[in-house]
Amino acid sequence: MFLYKFNNLKILNIILLKSNIMRAFRLLKKLTPSSGGGDDFEKAKKSIRLARHGCANRPFYHIVVVLQRRDCKAHPIEQLGTYDPMENHYGEKLVSFNLERIKYWMAKKARLSNPVAELLGLSGFLPIHPHTYMTAWRNRQRSKTESEQSETATATN
Numbered sequence: 001m002f003l004y005k006f007n008n009l010k011i012l013n014i015i016l017l018k019s020n021i022m023r024a025f026r027l028l029k030k031l032t033p034s035s036g037g038g039d040d041f042e043k044a045k046k047s048i049r050l051a052r053h054g055c056a057n058r059p060f061y062h063i064v065v066v067l068q069r070r071d072c073k074a075h076p077i078e079q080l081g082t083y084d085p086m087e088n089h090y091g092e093k094l095v096s097f098n099l100e101r102i103k104y105w106m107a108k109k110a111r112l113s114n115p116v117a118e119l120l121g122l123s124g125f126l127p128i129h130p131h132t133y134m135t136a137w138r139n140r141q142r143s144k145t146e147s148e149q150s151e152t153a154t155a156t157n
Contacts, residue, residue: 038066038075045069048105049113050083051076060084063097063116065105080105083119095119 045068052072054060061083064076081097088094102125106112112120114131121128 038070038077040077041067046077046105046108046110047113048080048102048110048116050115058086063119065110068111078105095123097123097125099125 046065047068048063048065049072050061051064051066052059052061062076062079063081063083065078065080066072066074066076078101080101081095083096084094086093097120102120114129117126118129118132120126121132
């Protein structure tokens with residue numbers, strides 16, 4: 001009888017030890033959001049999208065993996081890169097990707113949002129997104145009409 005109680009106590013101690021380890025692991029994941037920390041359910045649909053950070057009038061985006069139905073401010077599963085849409089003094093918009101992890105999440109059937117697909121297309125990782133072609137066509141048409149209008153305005157004066 002005493003041996004039986006000892007075994008139960010030992011099992012109980014092991015269970016308590018495991019639960020403390022799991023609590024510590026969850027806390028550690030919350031402290032390191034770039035490497036993860038969000039809830040990751042095996043069969044839940046995931047998406048790779050932009051999470052807005054920065055200040056008013058100065059946006060800055062993290063490229064993150066989150067559960068598809070979660071809010072955009074939700075804690076990400078993993079951060080895959082960054083995107084700074086504001087041009088620096090060289091006229092560049094800075095983008096960084098962890099392409100190995102993007103390949104991993106695409107293999108896990110994570111859905112790409114349209115802005116992320118456009119950025120990956122412009123970087124050469126994926127084919128160029130059709131929206132990029134349409135934006136370039138619209139910009140060409142707009143510059144063409146503006147140049148024609150300026151030519152007619154200078155010709156009449």
